Amino acid sequence: MTGIFKKLLSKFFKNIFKKKKKVKLGLYGPPNGGKTTLANKICKDWLGEEMGTVSNISHETREIQIKEEITIKSKGKELTFNLVDTPGIATKIDYEEFIKEGLKEKEAKTRAKEATKGVIDSIKWLDDMDVVIVVLDATKDPYTQVNITIIGNLEARDIPVLLVANKIDLKKADIKKVQSAFPQYEVIGISAKFGNNLDDFYEALFRVAG
Amino acid sequence: MLTLQFVPHRDIEHMDSVKRINKLLRLVKEDKIILLEGRLKSHEETELISKTMEEIDNKFKGIELSTINPENTDTKNIWQKIRKVLINLVMGDRSGFTIIGPASIIKEIKKDPNKIQLYTEEISKR
Numbered sequence: 001m002t003g004i005f006k007k008l009l010s011k012f013f014k015n016i017f018k019k020k021k022k023v024k025l026g027l028y029g030p031p032n033g034g035k036t037t038l039a040n041k042i043c044k045d046w047l048g049e050e051m052g053t054v055s056n057i058s059h060e061t062r063e064i065q066i067k068e069e070i071t072i073k074s075k076g077k078e079l080t081f082n083l084v085d086t087p088g089i090a091t092k093i094d095y096e097e098f099i100k101e102g103l104k105e106k107e108a109k110t111r112a113k114e115a116t117k118g119v120i121d122s123i124k125w126l127d128d129m130d131v132v133i134v135v136l137d138a139t140k141d142p143y144t145q146v147n148i149t150i151i152g153n154l155e156a157r158d159i160p161v162l163l164v165a166n167k168i169d170l171k172k173a174d175i176k177k178v179q180s181a182f183p184q185y186e187v188i189g190i191s192a193k194f195g196n197n198l199d200d201f202y203e204a205l206f207r208v209a210g
Numbered sequence: 211m212l213t214l215q216f217v218p219h220r221d222i223e224h225m226d227s228v229k230r231i232n233k234l235l236r237l238v239k240e241d242k243i244i245l246l247e248g249r250l251k252s253h254e255e256t257e258l259i260s261k262t263m264e265e266i267d268n269k270f271k272g273i274e275l276s277t278i279n280p281e282n283t284d285t286k287n288i289w290q291k292i293r294k295v296l297i298n299l300v301m302g303d304r305s306g307f308t309i310i311g312p313a314s315i316i317k318e319i320k321k322d323p324n325k326i327q328l329y330t331e332e333i334s335k336r
Contacts, residue, residue, distance in 0.1 A: 091259055092272025092313035109268070116263040123256045143321045145275045149259065152252040 022069075023081040023209055026129040028122065028154075030146050031058040031088025031115075033135040034166040038192035039067070039085040045198070046070050052085060057101045059115035061087050064125060074202050079210055086125060087118030089146050126153055131160045131209040138165035138173035138189060142181035151182060162208045165189045168196060212243060212315065212330065219247040219304045227254050231261050234310055238273055239265070243311035243328075248304040249277045258310075274316040278326050279306030 027035040040050040052065050065085040072079050093115045098108035126132075132154050136142055154161050162185075165178040169191040179187045188204045190197045215237060222230045231254060237244050250258065255275070262273050309319065309326060318329040 089259065090272070091262060091275050093263070093266055094271040094313065095268070112266070116266050119263045120260045123260050126256070141320060145255075145277065145319070145321075146259075148277070149252065149255040149275075153256050156252045 023079070023130045024084055024128055025081040025205075025209065026084045026086060026125065026132045027135055028086055028126075028132050028150055029088060029135040030137070030144065031090055032056075033088065033137045034192045035088065035135045036061050036065075036085055038133070038135055038164065038166065038190070039065070039083055041192045041195060041198065042070065042072075042083060043067055046072050051083070057098065057103065057111075059088060059090075059093070059098075059111060059118065061085060062111070062114040062118040063087065064118075064121050072202055072205070074199075074206055077206055077210060079206060081131070081209065084125065084129070086122040087115065089119055089122050089150060090115075091146060093119075126157065126159075129154075129159055131162070133162045133164055133205070135164045135166050135192075136178055138167050138175055138178055139170050142178045147181070151185075160208045161185055162204055163187045164201065166192050169194050213241065215242045215244050217244055217246045222246075227251070227257060230254060231258050234258065235261055235265065235273075238310055238312050239270060241312055241315060243309065243316065246308040246310065249279065249306055249308045270312070270314075272313040273310055274313055274319050274328075275308070275310050276319040276321050276326055277306055277308045278321065278324070 027039055029035055036052045036054050039052060040054065043049055043051045047067070047070060051067050052061055054060060064087070067083045067085075070081055070083050072081075093112050095105075095108040095112035098111050099105060103111060134147070134150060134154075136147060151161065151163075163178065163182055165173070165175045165187050167173055168175065168189040173189070175187060175189040186204060186207075188197065188201050190201050217234070217237070222233065225233065230250070234244060234246070235258070258273075258275070266272055309328070311328070315330055316328055317331050320327040320329070
């Protein structure tokens with residue numbers, strides 16, 4: 001009897017430990033903010049391999065992508081998580097925009113169809129996240145309803161959020177504007193493409209998820 | 211011609227989330243720009259986006275959406291905040307406005323905390 005009790009107790013503590021270790025870290029944001037570029041950078045830094053393809057044409061990521069068991073280390077601390085790269089969330093998708101960006105009509109229509117499904121999946125997955133990095137393009141207007149809706153939903157679900165202002169390598173980037181749009185959050189300016197300020201990013205990630 | 215339809219909060223307060231979203235989306239698909247009194251709950255906003263994605267086809271391109279809520283920026287007093295939360299719980303969130311319109315008409319909505327600008331598509335292009 002005592003043996004069974006001990007086993008149950010040990011399983012219980014193991015489960016707690018396991019759950020705590022396997023944090024689901026989601027990358028969310030509007031299309032073309034640089035979520036997959038950041039996911040690739042994180043994977044390259046800590047696993048030595050990339051996660052997904054990136055493109056200048058919007059909605060390149062149209063399916064949820066997961067990379068399991070990424071362990072990052074900083075100042076003697078360790079954090080292990082499953083990284084979830086999500087399709088960009090948008091309120092409109094027009095296949096004609098993809099044609100303007102160089103796709104043929106059939107490809108454009110398929111991409112639009114897949115992109116709409118991707119948005120629905122991203123929203124469905126919100127409930128499963130333990131921590132979310134919201135990746136915004138620092139050269140664009142941060143006061144869009146998509147940004148406000150994503151962050152509002154994370155707030156309502158009590159999910160810890162790290163706000164990343166990406167593309168700081170570009171002249172038009174304005175981190176202060178992102179900060180003033182979301183004053184309740186710490187905003188880290190990075191360039192996922194060139195790896196600028198990634199150390200600060202990883203430290204902030206420990207503060208939010210650690 | 212652009213049609214702007216005002217939807218008072220009392221018109222949707224008795225509805226559940228699904229009915230609210232269906233009503234708003236139906237109006238948008240009739241090429242109307244909706245000025246909704248108050249705002250949707252955060253889960254309703256994501257549900258509206260999901261439902262919009264389901265409805266997108268070669269004709270319907272989606273929606274533009276924006277909310278403005280000047281009270282949020284001014285309310286610093288904790289008692290005012292609690293009062294607001296309680297009123298919202300009982301009556302629904304009537305503060306501010308929500309604009310929802312078809313993406314085929316509204317090209318872009320620019321917003322700062324206290325101002326919304328709608329940029330519309332040229333009618334001849336549609």
